[in-house]
Amino acid sequence: MLTKKARLRIFYLTLLSFFVATIIFLVLKSLEENVVYFFSPTEIYYKSNISLNKKIRVGGLVKEGSVKKKEKGINFVITDLKNEIIVSFTGIVPNLFSEGKGVIAEGKLRDKKYFITNKILAKHDENYMPPEVSKALAGTK
Amino acid sequence: MFKNFLPNKILSINNKLINNLISLMIVILFIGFIYAIFISPPDYIQGDAVRIMYVHVPSSFISLGCFAIIGIASILNLIFKIKFMPLIAKSLAPIGAVFTLISIATGSLWGKPTWGVWWVWDARLTSMAILFCFYIAYMLTWKLITKYEKAKKVSTIIAILGLFNLPVIKYSVDWWNTLHQPSSITLTSAPTIHYTMLFPLLIMLFGLAIYSLVIFLMQYKSELIKFKISNKKK
Structure with missing residues (x-):
């Protein structure tokens, strides 16, 4: 053929x-x-040639119970369930920012465990459901 | 199925089929809109912003699908020299380009309230912007190059190169860290989207797919007629 x-x-x-x-x-x-749009705390932990002066983005979940209010902002912990980074944020918190949800912070590292930022983005995951279902799921946990 | 796209068949399709498709499309899109806007529930985090998804996701599917067909048609033309393949590809380009634009625009509208920004240069969004550039480049070659044979060759190259971008778009959210979330609907596992939201999404996808088919049939028909006329002149 x-x-x-x-x-x-x-x-x-x-x-x-x-x-x-x-x-x-x-x-x-x-x-x-x-x-890559952002690094996870584990990637930063293993990164050897990290620059403290360059702007980078760190992403992960906001650790439950880690959000602490401070003057003109908040402190919280970004975790990927293996490693953690403390984040110091100055500015207005986005609406969808909440504990246990995804977040991406743009700023500079002070050291490998401490990140200073004035811009955070709320990351949405691939789960979509009505509020009642979400409540029911939380109830079964 | 394949034979139905042969030139003679298309030309003999009377406008009745197109009219029937249009009526079907209106009904389905009407149901889809009602379902998406009034019946489906708000999301547990995003609230009503989730309704943007019912246009955003089908548009993205169609924009990728159109380019896939353009690429495959171009390859088939290159290998087998099938005369009507470039015409199919040419007719699909504007549809895909418009849906790419809709996808990007609705994505921005969703991104602002959800992420906090209109646009970021993450892998998914950037590769989608590249797809739009490929569509523009593809359509421009047909517009700017007046000699049919030459335009066909250049556009074929663009289409085949653009084809490599498609897996990058599809898997960008899995290969790299992106701000854009991974797919909720996959072939391998259960959808991570509740069925009350999946249902209107599928209706909208079906409705917009029929819309694309209608526009394609009209476009393809007129391209065929133009092609025949220009061949007769010679």
């Missing part, structure tokens, strides 16, 4: 696709530091 020409074209196209895919993979791999 396939003519010789068509077969040749399939061969070249496959070859070309393979190389293009490799190029894209290598480019993305080498740019990984920039492609």
Whole structure:
């Protein structure tokens, strides 16, 4: 069914696709530091060449019971359930910020365990449900 | 199924089919809107902002789907030299581009109250912006290059290159840390979206898919007619 020409074209196209895919993979791999939108506390913990002057983003869950009010902001702990980072935030807290939910903070590290920020974003997870269902789920826990 | 897209079949499709599809679309979209806006519950965190999803997610699906078909049609044309494949691809491009724009716009509207920002350069949002650029580039080659054969070649290259972007969009939320949440509906596991919200989402997807099909059929038909006329002139 396939003519010789068509077969040749399939061969070249496959070859070309393979190389293009490799190029894209290598480019993305080498740019990984920039492609990731935020680092988790564990990634920061294991990172060797970390700069304290560069702006970075840290993301994870707001640890339950860790939010403490201070003047013009809050302190809280970002956790990925393995490692934790204390975050000192100055500014207005977004509406959807709450304990146990995802958050991303943009700012600078003072050291590997302490992060200073004036911008936090609430991260929404992939769960969607009506409030009653959420209450019922919380009741069964 | 495939034979139905052959030029002669399409040209013989009378406007009755398109009209029927339009009536079906109006009914489904009406039910979908009512369901999405009034019947479905608010989300436990986002509240009513969740209703944006009923337009956002179907638009994203369709924008990715259209480009996938454009890419595949271009490959089929490149390998087998099937004459009407570029016309199918060309007809789909504006639909996909519009839905990409809708997806990005509704995403921004949702992002502001939920995340706290309109736009961020995370992997999902950036790759979606790249998809939009591919659509624009694809359509521009057809507009700017007047020689049909040449326009076909250049647009085929753009379509095939753009195809590599699709898995990046799809898996960006799994490969990298992104602000955008991972998919709620996957083939491998149960949806993490409650059925009272999944249902209107699927209705909307169906309705907007029919809308896309209607626009595509109209566009494809007129492209075929244009193609035939320009061939006769020679």
